[in-house]
Structures are given as C-alpha cells and as structure tokens.
Amino acid sequence: MFDRKPAFIVFLVLLLISCKSTPLWEGQGPIQIIETEDKPIQKQNQQVFDAGNGVFFSNQFDGARLNQVERLNDTLIQITILPENEPINPSPWYGFKIWSEKSEDFWIQFSYGGIGFHRYFPKTSLDGMNFSNVDSVNFFQPASEERRPEMSFLRIETSPDTLWIAAQDRVGTSHVQDWKESILEHEFVELIKIGESKEGRALEILKIGNADDQEMLMVISMQHPPELTGFLAMQAFVEELCSDSPAAIKFRKKYNLYVMPQMNPDGVANGHWRHNSGGIDLNRDWINFNQPETKALSQFMESKVKESGGKFVFAADFHSTWEDIFYTNNEELEGNFPGLIPKVIKKSSKRIPGYVPNIRPNEGVQRSVTSNSYFFFVHQAESMTFEVGDNTEREIIQMKGQFLAEELMKILNKKKWK
Ligand SMILES: [Zn+2]
Known part of the structure; x- marks a missing residue:
C-alpha cells in the first residue's frame, strides 16, 4: 500500500519553511501630528x-x-x-x-x-x-x-x-447597546455616563469590579467606526474578565476595570469611515483634547486618580487593520508594571498553535497623539493598541481576546502592590 507518511513530512517541512520566510508586517508608518479642531463633515442623505x-x-x-x-x-x-x-x-x-x-x-x-x-x-x-x-x-x-x-x-x-x-456584519449602534446591557446584568457592573458627543449621544463607560480603585484598568474600542474585529476582540477580553472563573472572581476584588466600548458613537451611527462628528480622527486628539470624546475620557481618568489616589496599571485600545498587530510602548521606558504587556501578549499567543504575535514596540520616547501614548505617558499605565485583522477568523479573535484576559489576570492576581 502507498505510504503517505513521507509526503506528509515533506508537506510539513514546506509549510514550516513558508511560515518562516513570511516576514511579519511592519505595521503603519509614523503617526502624523494633525490639527484636531473641528472640520466640516458631509453627511449622507437618507433616502x-x-x-x-x-x-x-x-x-x-x-x-x-x-x-x-x-x-x-x-x-x-x-x-x-x-x-x-x-x-x-x-x-x-x-x-x-x-x-x-x-x-x-x-x-x-x-x-x-x-x-x-x-x-x-x-x-x-x-x-x-x-x-x-x-x-x-x-x-x-x-x-x-x-x-x-x-x-x-x-x-x-x-x-x-x-x-x-x-462592509461589516453588524450595522449601527444597537448591537453595542445590547452587549452593554448583557454585561450590565452582572451585579458587579455599573454604567457611568461621562459626557455627550456633539450630536448628543451618551458617552458611556462600564465599571467592572468591586475593588477600591487603587489599581485600575482602562479598555476602549471603536474610535474608528467600521473597525468591528477590534470590537469583537474587546468583547471577548471583557467577557472573560466578567466570567465566573476563580481568577476573574479574585481579579474583580482587587481591580476595577473601566470599559468604553464605543468611543465614537456619532461616527458609527453616521457610517463614517474614520472620524467623529467633529470631522477628526479621535486617535490623533490625545494631546489636544479638542473633541468631546477624548476630552470626556481623559477627564474621567484624571478625576478617578485624583479622587482615589490610585493609579491605572493597564490600558488597551482595540482597532482593526489588514492583519493582527500589537503596538506597544518603547520597552526601555518603564510604567507602573514594567514588562507586563509583552509578557501577557507572549503567554496568551503561545496558547494558539503556530501563532507568532506581531509586536511593534514604539521606537520613540516622547509622548504622541494616540490613546496608547496618553495612557502610558500621563498615567504610566502599561498600554497597548491591539489591531485585529479585518479577516481574522472569528474563533481566533475570540481566543485571542479571552487568552489575553486570562494571562493578564494570572499575572495581576499575583502582583503585590505597595
Ligand atoms: Zn483604528
């Protein structure tokens, strides 16, 4: 009988070679600093x-x-x-x-x-x-x-x-609302309104946990309206932190997690390609804070720190792009828990067979205009931007979000804070 083993081994070797020789994507070019004062926008006529x-x-x-x-x-x-x-x-x-x-x-x-x-x-x-x-x-x-x-x-x-x-398999803002309501069913979750968009939509945060705000976490998504896969990874991440696992129960006693699932509700409702109703890319407004969304969130975080005397130890911003990539801060710089982010990404990625995470630490040492930079330079929160591929399989997105949360909890549950 024909022995298939040699052919299979050749196939495996070829597969390994092809994986090895595919260079990881270098990611986007340098972030441009732009004016973030309101610009006119064109709405569509609904008809x-x-x-x-x-x-x-x-x-x-x-x-x-x-x-x-x-x-x-x-x-x-x-x-x-x-x-x-x-x-x-x-x-x-x-x-x-x-x-x-x-x-x-x-x-x-x-x-x-x-x-x-x-x-x-x-x-x-x-x-x-x-x-x-x-x-x-x-x-x-x-x-x-x-x-x-x-x-x-x-x-x-x-x-x-x-x-x-x-273009995406969820349209409008109602799916976000439905998801928020499902999370709010947990007794340890609370809804906080932190402001309003230009068109009067509520800017809302979910507070998850029963802790005393000494060590806090911040998670945001949908600064850019069509970026659904990033939103789905954020969902999986947050759902794991709300689960009944012993690690999650322990975690919520020690830490409070703040989640802003939809940073740009006007942009989503109006089908914008990228900007808010002020016509601005919100992820370029984290120094100037000219837009209501970035202003409200930064003021919220700063007042939390002031009220509690605590600190943000971790922050993540979820997006979508061509393929999965993590943007992290310069590894020479130290925040509130040096090494946390690379460790969490590497440990969680190991659990997905064959997956080598594409991690791009920022080469700069200066604060820039993105959320990731704001979280790190202003709050010293260890922070990352996770961009999920447009066509990454849904099961893989779910695993990545869940495993990131599990590995993060393992490390943070053990950590003794002074
Ligand atoms: Zn984006």
Whole structure:
C-alpha cells in the first residue's frame, strides 16, 4: 500500500519553511501630528434610490453609507460611497438595503469617488442582523498590488424581499447597546455616563469590579467606526474578565476595570469611515483634547486618580487593520508594571498553535497623539493598541481576546502592590 507518511513530512517541512520566510508586517508608518479642531463633515442623505428596472436601494438606517446610485446599463449599477471628509484613511464603510419588483440578476460596481479603495469583503443579510460573507465567485476585486478605486464588482440577485449588503456584519449602534446591557446584568457592573458627543449621544463607560480603585484598568474600542474585529476582540477580553472563573472572581476584588466600548458613537451611527462628528480622527486628539470624546475620557481618568489616589496599571485600545498587530510602548521606558504587556501578549499567543504575535514596540520616547501614548505617558499605565485583522477568523479573535484576559489576570492576581 502507498505510504503517505513521507509526503506528509515533506508537506510539513514546506509549510514550516513558508511560515518562516513570511516576514511579519511592519505595521503603519509614523503617526502624523494633525490639527484636531473641528472640520466640516458631509453627511449622507437618507433616502430610497430608484435604480430603474424596478430596482431600489435604501440607506435609511443607522450606520454605514450609500451616497449615490447610477445605472450604467441593463446589468450594471454603480454605487458611490463617500467619506465624511478628507484627507482620510481609505476604509469605505458601505451598507445598504436593496429590493426589486421582480427577480433581477445584475452587477454592482463600487465607487469611492476616487478616494480610497475597497477594503471590506461584502456581507449579506435578510434581516439586517445575521450577516454572512457573499460567495467569493460573485465578488471581483483586483489583487492587492493593483488595488484601485472603482474596480470592485459584486453580482447579486434581488427579489421583492429586502436584502442587506454591508462592509461589516453588524450595522449601527444597537448591537453595542445590547452587549452593554448583557454585561450590565452582572451585579458587579455599573454604567457611568461621562459626557455627550456633539450630536448628543451618551458617552458611556462600564465599571467592572468591586475593588477600591487603587489599581485600575482602562479598555476602549471603536474610535474608528467600521473597525468591528477590534470590537469583537474587546468583547471577548471583557467577557472573560466578567466570567465566573476563580481568577476573574479574585481579579474583580482587587481591580476595577473601566470599559468604553464605543468611543465614537456619532461616527458609527453616521457610517463614517474614520472620524467623529467633529470631522477628526479621535486617535490623533490625545494631546489636544479638542473633541468631546477624548476630552470626556481623559477627564474621567484624571478625576478617578485624583479622587482615589490610585493609579491605572493597564490600558488597551482595540482597532482593526489588514492583519493582527500589537503596538506597544518603547520597552526601555518603564510604567507602573514594567514588562507586563509583552509578557501577557507572549503567554496568551503561545496558547494558539503556530501563532507568532506581531509586536511593534514604539521606537520613540516622547509622548504622541494616540490613546496608547496618553495612557502610558500621563498615567504610566502599561498600554497597548491591539489591531485585529479585518479577516481574522472569528474563533481566533475570540481566543485571542479571552487568552489575553486570562494571562493578564494570572499575572495581576499575583502582583503585590505597595
Ligand atoms: Zn483604528
């Protein structure tokens, strides 16, 4: 009989070589310092678009965008999705409902008005809540090197039943609200309103724990509206800290965790690609604090420290990008618990077979404009920005969030503070 073992060993060796030779992504370039005073933004008009031949599009819901619809021919409809303002990181956050008088089969061409290129793989849903990726044979986009605007096409079949198409599988702010409510069911969780956004949405924090605020933790996510995978990792992380495990029970007696799951509610509700309703990238406003969201959170943290005489020992900001990467502070600099973050990342990553975490410590020693820098330089909190890949599998995201929390608790539960 044919022995498959040698072939299998060759396969394994090849796999190892290919893994080894793939260099880890270097991450984003240096952070630009920008003005963070309000800039004008362009909102979308919420309406129904008549695309001809009995086909209709709508953007009448919270979150995601659709700005124009134009039929190019019998089987091709161009849709345009525009950002809130420019310059902007190209992360088109599209989403719309579609239906037709009778069944129709056609292509949608995505246009971003010459700004940016397609980023998020399309998802569909029949109820606006449960989304799944479209079949890849129905979606065409150029290979990454030649990623260009107006070159992505989706083939769909419509009917009188409403079909949702969106860049992310959660649209709007209600899923965040639902999740907050589920966390608030624990007796050790409390809701704190720390301010309001420009459009009057509540800026809210969850306080988790029964401790005395001598050692505190801060977790934030969704500074950038479409970054759902970062939000999902944050959820898994926080859920583990709220669990019934002996480590979590012990942890909550010793530490209070403060969580701001949605830093930018206006941006999420308006389907912004990146900015808040002041037209600003919030993650560039952690020195100037011109925007209500960053101002409210920094004032909250500073007043906590003042009231309790305690300190923030850990902070994390969750985002999404092309692939998983951790941005940490310069390892030469010491915060309230030197070495904590690299240790937690490495220990938790070891539990995922074959996963080598991409950790990029900041080379600078000066404070910068990001949340991560604020947490470290102002509070000496050991801090990290965890960017989760847009297409990282959901089970892996769940594991990463959960394992980070478990390893963090193991170390912090043992720590004796003076
Ligand atoms: Zn981000």
